[in-house]
Amino acid sequence: MHPLVKLVAQRLALGAGTLLVVSALIFAGTEILPGDVAQAILGQSATPEAVAAIREDLGLDRPAWIRYLDWLSGFLRGDLGTSLANRVPIGEMIAGRLENTLFLAGVAAAFAVPVAITLGIVAARYRETWLDKAISIVTLSAISMPEFFIGYILIFVFAVKLFWVPSIASVFPGMSFADRLYAVTLPVATLSLVVIAHMMRMTRAAIVNVMASPYIETAELKGLTRARITLRHALPNALSPIINVVVINLAYLVVGVVVVEVVFVYPGMGQLMVDAVAKRDVPVVQATGIIFAATYVLLNLTADVLAILANPRIRHAR
Amino acid sequence: MAMLLEIRDLHIEALGEDGRWQEIVKGVSLELEPARVLGLIGESGAGKSTIGLAALGYARHGCRLARGSIRLEGEELFGATSEKLREIRGVRVCYVAQSAAAAFNPAHRLDDQVIEAAVQHGIMSPGEARAEARRLYAKLKLPDPATFGRRYPHQVSGGQLQRAMTVMAMVPRPDLIVFDEPTTALDVTTQIEVLAAIREAITDEGMAAIYITHDLALVAQMAHRIMVLRHGLEVEVGPTERILEAPREDYTRALVGVRRVQKPEKPRSGGAPLLEVRHVDAAYGAVPVLFDVSVCLEAGRTVAVVGESGSGKSTLARVITGLLPPRKGEVRLDGRPLPPSLKERAKDQLRRIQLVYQMPDVALNPRQKVEEIVGRVLTFYFGTNGAERRREVERLLEEVELPAGFADRYPAELSGGQKQRVCIARALAARPEVIICDEVTSALDVQVADAVLRLLLRLQEETGVAYLFITHDLATVKAIADDIVVMLEGRVVEQGPKSEILSPPHHPYTDLLLSSVPEMEVGWLDRVLRERAERKARGEAVMEAADR
Numbered sequence: 001m002h003p004l005v006k007l008v009a010q011r012l013a014l015g016a017g018t019l020l021v022v023s024a025l026i027f028a029g030t031e032i033l034p035g036d037v038a039q040a041i042l043g044q045s046a047t048p049e050a051v052a053a054i055r056e057d058l059g060l061d062r063p064a065w066i067r068y069l070d071w072l073s074g075f076l077r078g079d080l081g082t083s084l085a086n087r088v089p090i091g092e093m094i095a096g097r098l099e100n101t102l103f104l105a106g107v108a109a110a111f112a113v114p115v116a117i118t119l120g121i122v123a124a125r126y127r128e129t130w131l132d133k134a135i136s137i138v139t140l141s142a143i144s145m146p147e148f149f150i151g152y153i154l155i156f157v158f159a160v161k162l163f164w165v166p167s168i169a170s171v172f173p174g175m176s177f178a179d180r181l182y183a184v185t186l187p188v189a190t191l192s193l194v195v196i197a198h199m200m201r202m203t204r205a206a207i208v209n210v211m212a213s214p215y216i217e218t219a220e221l222k223g224l225t226r227a228r229i230t231l232r233h234a235l236p237n238a239l240s241p242i243i244n245v246v247v248i249n250l251a252y253l254v255v256g257v258v259v260v261e262v263v264f265v266y267p268g269m270g271q272l273m274v275d276a277v278a279k280r281d282v283p284v285v286q287a288t289g290i291i292f293a294a295t296y297v298l299l300n301l302t303a304d305v306l307a308i309l310a311n312p313r314i315r316h317a318r
Numbered sequence: 319m320a321m322l323l324e325i326r327d328l329h330i331e332a333l334g335e336d337g338r339w340q341e342i343v344k345g346v347s348l349e350l351e352p353a354r355v356l357g358l359i360g361e362s363g364a365g366k367s368t369i370g371l372a373a374l375g376y377a378r379h380g381c382r383l384a385r386g387s388i389r390l391e392g393e394e395l396f397g398a399t400s401e402k403l404r405e406i407r408g409v410r411v412c413y414v415a416q417s418a419a420a421a422f423n424p425a426h427r428l429d430d431q432v433i434e435a436a437v438q439h440g441i442m443s444p445g446e447a448r449a450e451a452r453r454l455y456a457k458l459k460l461p462d463p464a465t466f467g468r469r470y471p472h473q474v475s476g477g478q479l480q481r482a483m484t485v486m487a488m489v490p491r492p493d494l495i496v497f498d499e500p501t502t503a504l505d506v507t508t509q510i511e512v513l514a515a516i517r518e519a520i521t522d523e524g525m526a527a528i529y530i531t532h533d534l535a536l537v538a539q540m541a542h543r544i545m546v547l548r549h550g551l552e553v554e555v556g557p558t559e560r561i562l563e564a565p566r567e568d569y570t571r572a573l574v575g576v577r578r579v580q581k582p583e584k585p586r587s588g589g590a591p592l593l594e595v596r597h598v599d600a601a602y603g604a605v606p607v608l609f610d611v612s613v614c615l616e617a618g619r620t621v622a623v624v625g626e627s628g629s630g631k632s633t634l635a636r637v638i639t640g641l642l643p644p645r646k647g648e649v650r651l652d653g654r655p656l657p658p659s660l661k662e663r664a665k666d667q668l669r670r671i672q673l674v675y676q677m678p679d680v681a682l683n684p685r686q687k688v689e690e691i692v693g694r695v696l697t698f699y700f701g702t703n704g705a706e707r708r709r710e711v712e713r714l715l716e717e718v719e720l721p722a723g724f725a726d727r728y729p730a731e732l733s734g735g736q737k738q739r740v741c742i743a744r745a746l747a748a749r750p751e752v753i754i755c756d757e758v759t760s761a762l763d764v765q766v767a768d769a770v771l772r773l774l775l776r777l778q779e780e781t782g783v784a785y786l787f788i789t790h791d792l793a794t795v796k797a798i799a800d801d802i803v804v805m806l807e808g809r810v811v812e813q814g815p816k817s818e819i820l821s822p823p824h825h826p827y828t829d830l831l832l833s834s835v836p837e838m839e840v841g842w843l844d845r846v847l848r849e850r851a852e853r854k855a856r857g858e859a860v861m862e863a864a865d866r
């Protein structure tokens with residue numbers, strides 16, 4: 001077996017193991033959440049008999065570990081369960097939301113990643129010049145402000161004052177791609193401002209670090225241009241830290257956008273999860289939790305594999 | 319004849335730690351005719367690499383060309399624009415670095431790097447450059463010239479990489495190549511082949527070269543003229559024969575003079591051995607490194623373990639000290655077996671065997687003062703503390719010929735040789751019976767190394783300590799050993815008293831090793847190559863360097 005295949009298989013197994021542990025943690029976590037769904041549903045009319053009846057109806061009277069195994073096996077079969085709050089299958093509830101979240105994350109990534117890496121390369125190429133400093137100051141200022149603050153400022157300037165874009169990012173099924181893009185302009189801008197600085201700084205640092213290598217001196221002594229030295233000799237050797245930071249930020253774009261979704265009233269997974277927690281809708285919380293965890297694990301796995309692929313020593317064994 | 323390169327009164331400065339510019343090259347002038355080889359020789363810090371790089375109009379990060387003139391065929395490189403310099407570098411002047419392993423980009427195939435300068439500067443098309451590279455691979459005797467360039471740097475050996483770097487410098491057909499210690503990182507048996515290949519190639523291609531090294535015997539094989547440098551100044555310059563046979567300056571005489579440290583072989587006492595390694599096999603994980611190694615050391619004697627990189631000599635030291643428990647066999651001290659692992663050994667067993675490392679820079683904690691570094695050992699083994707410990711540290715420092723006041727210094731405030739002396743003092747503090755010296759002089763300049771060797775011999779006279787001396791340097795072995803153990807690929811190929819091992823008949827590998835050590839005479843390289851060829855023609859067994 002090619003060593004790379006073995007490595008990927010190993011990481012996949014490790015990822016599956018991680019998810020199993022995470023599922024148990026999520027289940028345990030939701031078990032110890034204060035409050036009770038039966039009481040939440042019944043509200044004022046929560047007589048002990050009615051509560052018991054609903055608990056039995058929902059299967060909440062069975063021992064926790066049985067419910068866990070039940071839940072897990074359903075999950076593995078693709079059955080995410082039913083919402084306790086409105087009795088809708090969770091699969092249906094999540095499908096549209098997940099699509100929205102991935103759309104927002106995808107658009108933000110498609111914009112932010114190339115911009116960040118390009119800025120990082122430019123900053124490294126013109127290291128210590130005014131250009132480098134300007135890039136650093138702008139991106140670092142953006143990252144220093146909380147997301148909701150950036151979001152509201154953008155809304156104020158571009159939606160309220162200039163009327164360029166909508167302040168509420170409402171999307172609905174059947175909307176055209178262009179309309180969707182237009183709708184998410186401000187959330188994408190907000191997310192980009194938050195993630196660009198991190199990726200840009202790491203790209204710059206990784207390249208600057210490689211620039212001290214003897215083979216960069218070799219390239220300089222070949223009379224190559226600075227641009228070629230940076231792109232061809234430094235960048236390929238700086239890839240693995242860059243890949244890692246990009247992936248961490250991609251994961252953040254999927255998992256960490258709750259605040260931005262709330263600010264722009266965007267119907268994504270983050271909002272769904274927050275709502276579900278408020279309603280004590282435990283199965284929804286569990287399902288969203290597992291999906292977030294799976295995203296994280298999968299993206300990190302991708303980062304590992306890509307970082308390995310970026311290393312010729314592993315790609316081409318002796 | 320018109321000069322190819324003329325450097326006049328060149329001053330180069332480096333940014334010191336205090337933020338001020340300090341001169342490291344203090345007004346050096348040199349000239350080089352086309353198709354000639356000039357050797358630059360001196361110790362580290364002499365400024366030879368800095369001068370070599372200046373021939374490309376280049377100063378390393380933190381250095382600057384301060385004043386003077388660097389003319390390439392009359393064209394001034396000093397203060398030239400970066401565009402102008404780019405047209406010179408990789409076109410008319412090329413550079414071969416000391417460590418090809420570091421100087422090749424790990425991310426690209428050899429060919430792509432070897433032809434890059436010629437293609438980027440528009441000298442040749444990629445196809446032409448590749449063909450030229452293949453021709454030169456063959457000329458430098460690289461294996462499978464047709465496909466060699468498709469490999470990545472990590473897929474070929476150090477010796478091959480060094481030759482590939484020479485090819486890289488030659489493909490654009492420059493007028494001048496600067497070789498900066500091109501064989502220093504190689505084993506002695508590989509070095510001789512790379513030297514021969516480089517010399518033949520530059521002669522045939524009619525290129526001029528600046529050959530930088532700290533080894534006078536080496537440069538004597540390569541250069542028509544030699545310039546001796548010290549502390550950024552020229553000591554003297556002249557034709558190679560003249561420098562070797564009639565040096566004018568004391569410093570050159572010292573470089574030319576054979577090693578002054580010479581110790582007669584001590585007769586064997588015939589008593590019981592102090593340290594005995596018996597039939598040891600050792601491995602790192604699944605990779606076997608040592609096979610059935612047996613070595614024996616008597617009190618007060620020196621056993622030198624010689625071999626090239628990868629021969630397992632440092633692993634042997636790790637087994638003896640218990641850092642790497644052996645797979646098979648045992649280590650005995652005073653006739654009693656030592657527990658295989660360091661952790662199981664008693665404090666007194668640890669005390670009796672001490673280790674001095676190759677790199678004094680990394681063997682000393684930079685945040686501790688010398689007093690603490692040496693004193694810790696006293697506290698650990700003998701519970702010495704306070705004023706008594708201070709007195710003992712000072713005594714040990716005097717023992718290794720350092721001023722007692724050095725106790726208050728940090729390692730960064732010491733030179734390389736001084737640091738190694740502190741390491742020796744630290745080993746001595748334990749009052750050991752055996753000191754394992756792992757390449758203790760190889761990071762030091764020749765004269766400093768000589769002084770450290772003399773110190774070690776004196777300490778042996780005074781304290782009766784036994785040395786297990788691990789080295790790849792046969793000159794050191796000749797200087798201080800009583801017994802010699804020759805290792806190859808994890809096995810002992812030959813061992814015995816110095817006089818026996820160093821006089822013929824030799825084991826074929828010992829013979830290869832001995833005959834590969836450069837000698838201080840013009841024409842040595844030709845002689846050795848001729849002799850080897852003749853013996854091969856006669857059908858005698860001649861071992862070749864395993865340049866994998």
